[in-house]
Amino acid sequence: MSIAIIDYGMGNLHSVEKAxxxxxxxxxxxxxxEAILAADGVILPGVGAFPDAMKxxxxxxxxxxxREAAAGGKPLLGICLGMQxxxxxxxxxxxxxxxxxxxxxxxRFRGSFKVPHMGWNRLQLLKDDPIFRxxxxxxxxxxxxxxxxxxxxxxxxxxADYYGEVSAVVGRGNVYGMQFHPExxxxxxxxxxxxxxxxxxxxxxxxxxxx
Numbered sequence: 001m002s003i004a005i006i007d008y009g010m011g012n013l014h015s016v017e018k019a020x021x022x023x024x025x026x027x028x029x030x031x032x033x034e035a036i037l038a039a040d041g042v043i044l045p046g047v048g049a050f051p052d053a054m055k056x057x058x059x060x061x062x063x064x065x066x067r068e069a070a071a072g073g074k075p076l077l078g079i080c081l082g083m084q085x086x087x088x089x090x091x092x093x094x095x096x097x098x099x100x101x102x103x104x105x106x107x108r109f110r111g112s113f114k115v116p117h118m119g120w121n122r123l124q125l126l127k128d129d130p131i132f133r134x135x136x137x138x139x140x141x142x143x144x145x146x147x148x149x150x151x152x153x154x155x156x157x158x159x160a161d162y163y164g165e166v167s168a169v170v171g172r173g174n175v176y177g178m179q180f181h182p183e184x185x186x187x188x189x190x191x192x193x194x195x196x197x198x199x200x201x202x203x204x205x206x207x208x209x210x211x
Contacts, residue, residue: 001201003027004039006066009056011045012181016079019183023194033065041200042069046081050090050106050146053081054098063099070101075174075200083170083177084148092146101175103151113163116145121160121180123168123188129157131169131176133195138188140168140180148179174203 003020005013005027013029020027020043027043028035036042044066046053057063070076078086087098090106098106109115120139125132142160148167150156158169160180169192170177176196182189 001025001040001197002038003041003043003197003200004036005029005043005045006036006062007031008053008060008062010048010053011082012047012080012183013045015181015183016043016045019190019193020197023190023197025197025200031060031062033061036062036065037069037072037074039074040203041075041197042066042077044076044078044082044085046079046083046085048081050081050084050092050098051094051096053085054096057085057099066099067101070175073174073203075196075203076101076176077196078175078177080144080179080181083179084146086170086175086177087148088151090146102155102170102172102177104149104155105151106146106148108146109163111163116143117147117162117166118143121162121166121168123158123160125158127157129171130199131157131171131192131195133198135188135191135195138186138191140178140182140185140189140192142166142168142180144179148177174199
């Protein structure tokens with residue numbers, strides 16, 4: 001089984017690649033259209049600003065690739081900024097359109113508390129989903145100044161609390177997102193990443209049969 005980690009010029013690519021390897025799967029950091037569509041699963045990482053990321057994704061032609069992968073039923077995981085990019089729009093440095101794979105918007109934390117939200121927070125699981133197999137909560141490591149507000153409550157799988165509700169894990173069908181860094185979130189994060197990789201294993205035969 002192969003996992004494609006999308007390289008669009010931003011993100012903690014190699015830390016994710018190493019984490020996938022530690023779990024026992026092969027990962028390739030790539031921006032190649034065919035390689036991404038041939039993989040059994042896709043990870044979209046990200047660190048930085050939403051508009052910069054979308055500009056690079058569109059400039060490299062990867063927006064079409066990501067949409068095709070998602071539409072084809074391939075398991076897709078957005079991490080940190082990568083999760084935010086899955087949504088319709090962000091207010092970071094103005095209004096910017098995202099990949100729109102999940103309806104909702106990205107907004108800045110508002111209040112007199114410290115921003116960015118940085119540190120460990122407990123996950124509150126809202127649904128029974130395969131991504132949470134053998135997990136009953138645990139803590140994850142967050143670093144972000146903007147948070148996602150899903151349009152559909154049903155897309156929200158887990159939350160954390162930081163002066164209010166924070167969307168921690170989202171998902172619809174084969175598309176998932178984690179606001180935190182699973183590869184930096186200890187045993188809980190590695191279990192979550194491992195569960196996503198298992199989904200890629202079980203989905204692979206169905207995806208290939210469609211061709």
